[in-house]
Amino acid sequence: MKTFALTALIAALPMLAAPAFAADEVNVSNGISAGGAPLAVHGVDLVTLVRDGNPVEGFANYSATIDGASYYFTSEENLKEFQSEPARYLPQHGGFCSYGVAVGKKFDGDPDKYVLADGKLFLFLNTATRDKFLEDVTGTTATADGNWAKIKHVAVGDL
Numbered sequence: 001m002k003t004f005a006l007t008a009l010i011a012a013l014p015m016l017a018a019p020a021f022a023a024d025e026v027n028v029s030n031g032i033s034a035g036g037a038p039l040a041v042h043g044v045d046l047v048t049l050v051r052d053g054n055p056v057e058g059f060a061n062y063s064a065t066i067d068g069a070s071y072y073f074t075s076e077e078n079l080k081e082f083q084s085e086p087a088r089y090l091p092q093h094g095g096f097c098s099y100g101v102a103v104g105k106k107f108d109g110d111p112d113k114y115v116l117a118d119g120k121l122f123l124f125l126n127t128a129t130r131d132k133f134l135e136d137v138t139g140t141t142a143t144a145d146g147n148w149a150k151i152k153h154v155a156v157g158d159l
Helices: 002-016 046-052 076-084 098-102 127-135 137-151
Strands: 059-066 069-073 110-117 120-124
Touching: 046 069, 046 076, 046 110, 046 120, 059 076, 069 076, 098 120, 098 127, 098 137, 110 127, 110 137, 120 127, 127 137
Parallel strands: none
Antiparallel strands: 059 069, 110 120
């Protein structure tokens, strides 16, 4: 019996050390994309959002997958722009509500409720959390960044 228990424990060790799923590190609360990866930022084209301030839904035929999450775009040009410099367009804190991250939670980040500050995209659960963030952008960003380092790999349900 002891041999069986030890064998089972050894077999389970790789699973315990496995990396977190994309759903833990990137807000993919919007189902699965046409390509099979979880869909991020509600399918909104991040290039159009950052460049034009316009949250427009992209199309599955123009998609890219980064860190296990799929992103849609409205055109081949926007897809190529994103692929050339994804860090410029990806939302902070995995696309979760940045104010929520500042208080140690992972709430849905709505691309209709966003802020562009210091060349970075921040998403928010709603207008109230966006307004709280805007009261102290620098301080809230610093707090959220510190918390993100602690909760990035923690499942939403464990916070």
